[in-house]
Amino acid sequence: MEGLKLSMEGIEVAYNSDIVVLNDVAVTGRPGEVTGIIGPNGAGKSTVLKTFFGLLRPRKGSITLGDQDITRQKAFQRALEGIAFVPQHRSVFADLSVRDNLLLGCWPFRRDKKRVARAIESVFDEFPVLAERPNAAASSLSGGQQRFLEIARALVIDPKVILLDEPTAMIAPKISKEIYALTRSLADRGATILLVDQNVRSCAEIADRLYILELGRNKAEGTREDFASDDKLREMVSEWMNYKIDA
Amino acid sequence: MNELLLQGLVNGIILGTIYALIGLSLNVIFGVLRVVNFAHGEFIILGAYGAYFAQKLLGLSPFLAMPLIFLAFAAMGYGLYFVLIKRLAKSDDPEHASLLVMFGVAIALGALMLIFFEADSRSLSYTLDPPFFMFGSVIVPTAKLVALGIIVVITAVLAFFLYRTLPGKALRAIIMNRDAVQIVGVNLERMSALTFGLGLGLAGITGVLVALIFPAFSPFIGQDYTLIGFIVIVLGGLGHPVGAVVGGIIFGLTEQTALVYTSGTTATLLGFLLLIGVILVRPTGLFGREALK
Numbered sequence: 159m160e161g162l163k164l165s166m167e168g169i170e171v172a173y174n175s176d177i178v179v180l181n182d183v184a185v186t187g188r189p190g191e192v193t194g195i196i197g198p199n200g201a202g203k204s205t206v207l208k209t210f211f212g213l214l215r216p217r218k219g220s221i222t223l224g225d226q227d228i229t230r231q232k233a234f235q236r237a238l239e240g241i242a243f244v245p246q247h248r249s250v251f252a253d254l255s256v257r258d259n260l261l262l263g264c265w266p267f268r269r270d271k272k273r274v275a276r277a278i279e280s281v282f283d284e285f286p287v288l289a290e291r292p293n294a295a296a297s298s299l300s301g302g303q304q305r306f307l308e309i310a311r312a313l314v315i316d317p318k319v320i321l322l323d324e325p326t327a328m329i330a331p332k333i334s335k336e337i338y339a340l341t342r343s344l345a346d347r348g349a350t351i352l353l354v355d356q357n358v359r360s361c362a363e364i365a366d367r368l369y370i371l372e373l374g375r376n377k378a379e380g381t382r383e384d385f386a387s388d389d390k391l392r393e394m395v396s397e398w399m400n401y402k403i404d405a
Numbered sequence: 406m407n408e409l410l411l412q413g414l415v416n417g418i419i420l421g422t423i424y425a426l427i428g429l430s431l432n433v434i435f436g437v438l439r440v441v442n443f444a445h446g447e448f449i450i451l452g453a454y455g456a457y458f459a460q461k462l463l464g465l466s467p468f469l470a471m472p473l474i475f476l477a478f479a480a481m482g483y484g485l486y487f488v489l490i491k492r493l494a495k496s497d498d499p500e501h502a503s504l505l506v507m508f509g510v511a512i513a514l515g516a517l518m519l520i521f522f523e524a525d526s527r528s529l530s531y532t533l534d535p536p537f538f539m540f541g542s543v544i545v546p547t548a549k550l551v552a553l554g555i556i557v558v559i560t561a562v563l564a565f566f567l568y569r570t571l572p573g574k575a576l577r578a579i580i581m582n583r584d585a586v587q588i589v590g591v592n593l594e595r596m597s598a599l600t601f602g603l604g605l606g607l608a609g610i611t612g613v614l615v616a617l618i619f620p621a622f623s624p625f626i627g628q629d630y631t632l633i634g635f636i637v638i639v640l641g642g643l644g645h646p647v648g649a650v651v652g653g654i655i656f657g658l659t660e661q662t663a664l665v666y667t668s669g670t671t672a673t674l675l676g677f678l679l680l681i682g683v684i685l686v687r688p689t690g691l692f693g694r695e696a697l698k
Contacts, residue, residue, distance in 0.1 A: 213587065237590030249585035251578040258574055266590040268571055311589065 161189025161350035162224040162318040164210060164241070169219035171202075171209055179205050180216070180374045187319060187352040192345045194365030195354045196395075201371040203354040204246060207321045210352065211243040212236045223319070238266045242312035246323040246354075250304050250311075252297035256288050259296050263311035277314040285310045302333035309340065319350040326357060338364050358395065370394065408542040413665040414658060415540075419549045421657020422556040423614055427630055428637030428649035429563065430607035436580035436644035437600040440490055440503040444511035446631035448605055451514065452478060452612020453622045457527050467529050467613050471555070474609040482605030486598035511627065518624035526621035552614045559610065560650060567646060576600060580644055636680050642693025651691060655679070 165186035172178045180202045187193040195203045208214045210221065212233035221229045223239055231239070251259050260281060264274045282289035285306050291299070296307060305325060312320060322341060326334035334357075342364045345351045355361035362368065368385055370377040378391055385391045427449065434442050442448075452474055459470035489506065496502040533547040567573040579586045579596060587593050615630070616622055633656070638644075641652025659679050663672035683691065 211588075213584070232592075232594075233587040234590045234592045237588065243588050245584070245588065249582060249588055251574075251581045251585065253581060254574060254578060261571060262575060262578055262586075262589045262591075265571070265575065315590075 159316065159344065159348040160318060161345075161348050162240070163188050164221075164223050164319045164350055164352070166206070166210065166216075166221045167219055169206075169209060169221070170217045171205055171214050172217055178374060180209065182219075183371070183374065183376055185210075185352070185369050185376075187350045188367070189318075189350050190345055190348050191366040192341060192351040192353055192364050194361040194368045195352065195371060196356075196358050196361055196368060197371035197377065200373070202374040203371055204323050205374075206371070207243065207245075207323050207352060207354055210319075210321055211241060213243075237315070240315065240318035241321065242315060242317035242319070243321045244305075244308050244312050244323065244325060246327060248304060248308075250296040250299075250307050253295055255293050255295060256299070256307060257292040259307055259311055260288075260314055263314040266315055277316070281310040281313055284313070302329050305329055305333070305337065309337070313344075317349065319352070320344060322351065322353045322355075324354055324356060326355070326360070334360070362395075407665075409665045410662060411541075412543050413662040415543050415545060416549075416664075417658035417661030418654060419545070419553050419618075419657070420661055421654035422553055422560075423611065423618070423653070424633050424637050424657050425650040425653025426556050426559065426607060426611050426614070427634040428641060428653045429560070429646055430604045430611070431634040432638045432641075432644055432646055432649040433576075433600060433607075434604035435638070436646075437576060438486075438490060438503075438597050439500050440493065440601070441500065441507060442604065443504055443507040443631060444514055444627075445604075445608055445634050446627035446629060447511045447514035447518070448478065448608035448627075449612040449615060449630045450518065450622055450624060450627045452609035453616035454518065454522055454527070454612075455609060456529060456613040456616050460529060460531075467531060467617055468551075471610055471613050474613055475606040478609030479602040479606030481602075483598050483602035485605070486601040490597070490601055491594065511631065515624050515627055522624060524623060524625070526623045527616075528621045529616045531617075546618070548617050552618050555610075555614065559607070563607075563646070572596075636676060639690055640680055640683050642690030645690070645692040648690055648692030655691075 163186065167184050169180050169183045170178060171180040183202065183206060185193070185195065185206055195206055197203055205214060209216055212231055212235070216229065220227055223241065228236060228239065251262065254262070257278065260278050261274065264277055267273050282292070287303055288307055288310055296304060299307060309325070325337050325341070329337065338360050341351055341353060345366070353361060353365065362382065362385070365382055367379070367381050369379045378394060380388065380391060385395065427445065431442055431445050434440055455474045455477065456467045456470045459465040459473065460467060490503070493499045493502050493506060533551070535547060537544050537546045538550060567577055575586065575591050576596060579593065583593070637652040637656055638649055640656060641648025641650070656676055656679065660672050660676045663675040
């Protein structure tokens with residue numbers, strides 16, 4: 159996996175043209191790193207990922223992938239550039255089979271049959287639970303398996319950047335643990351990971367860098383070590399999240 | 406079995422497939438675009454006029470005109486998407502806005518057809534040899550049999566496209582989860598335009614079939630087909646392709662078998678009673694869940 163730096167600068171996003179939900183926000187994800195985005199409810203964490211992926215269009219600011227300005231690109235174009243997004247809410251195509259869900263994940267290179275076959279084989283190797291039921295309807299899978307399918311579908315394009323929005327929400331603890339381990343492993347293999355998570359403890363444990371958002375603005379940022387050693391930052395996280403980040 | 410009833414059942418199946426085709430194209434458009442195409446019937450009648458003028462001006466038989474009308478209507482639908490439908494997405498309530506806009510399109514199309522084609526009823530002139538087949542005591546006009554064959558082929562091709570090809574699965578995926586489709590890199594706008602083109606292309610073909618099997622058509626009857634289309638998709642399940650086929654055949658059978666025993670008005674009334682019955686027992690339609698899958 160070969161990651162690319164993804165960053166946003168001075169981003170302003172508004173719903174219905176007058177409700178500003180992101181105000182002058184700057185976030186950067188780096189290759190080989192897990193970048194955690196945390197903050198209280200309504201901070202704008204998920205909005206950051208949706209804006210990165212092009213589902214929301216910023217009023218101000220810029221988004222760059224590597225050296226390329228992708229601010230004006232649409233979501234499907236960003237997918238073609240190698241940005242994968244696993245949204246918080248279920249995104250499997252319920253009545254399509256596991257294999258068809260994965261085949262749709264290969265849409266950007268659908269005409270390259272050999273690459274499609276390789277990609278599917280590769281994710282089946284990584285997710286044996288999916289390989290066991292390739293023809294099962296996605297809706298027949300458990301919540302955890304559906305989440306694996308969503309992640310597997312994101313991985314078939316061999317993404318440069320993976321945006322994960324609350325990947326363990328409503329998922330059993332055992333599966334959650336596997337998802338965090340996989341997230342860390344993907345970063346270690348070179349991918350750029352941006353992770354939004356309510357579970358600050360788990361997020362902080364695997365993240366290399368953390369951003370804290372509050373009411374649609376950057377509140378604090380730093381490496382995991384910064385958060386562990388800076389009393390002010392530790393206190394901020396402790397106060398909001400009821401959790402102390404240790405070195 | 407009563408011979409008249411048998412005749413009614415055969416007529417019901419044949420007309421039911423036409424209704425199914427109307428419902429199928431309406432359902433694909435609604436499922437993918439969430440657009441309530443209130444002008445569908447007018448597009449169908451426009452297709453009938455297309456066949457009429459292709460025959461009158463170019464000497465083309467309705468059967469040869471059919472693929473050309475499909476392509477012309479599909480191109481028109483593709484263009485119309487960018488001119489009209491795409492902008493609806495920016496309104497506060499796209500579904501209701503689409504209903505009102507397409508209602509306006511229906512009125513405008515009806516008026517334009519009246520201006521350019523006049524109010525007189527038209528019919529296609531063609532001869533098929535033999536003009537009809539006898540199956541025991543049941544008489545089936547050859548035109549209806551040919552129409553049935555064409556509809557079966559179209560439905561099979563459409564089913565193959567929707568259930569066996571990746572673009573078809575992408576189209577169904579849009580109906581299942583519109584937002585998620587963008588995640589996998591599908592160009593939602595282009596796919597929506599193609600779908601509207603497909604829907605209008607099918608409306609054009611339906612128009613040729615209507616002109617083939619009914620004695621006449623005029624600019625005034627578009628809304629009848631729109632209404633039938635909506636009954637069919639509510640019966641079968643909003644947004645569900647298979648539901649549209651089943652709904653169309655059920656409605657056709659109900660209407661035509663009722664005609665054996667009652668007047669045309671009562672038969673139409675029975676069709677509506679069937680609709681109300683289904684809504685009462687199963688509000689999402691026979692195949693519907695919350696929308697199509």
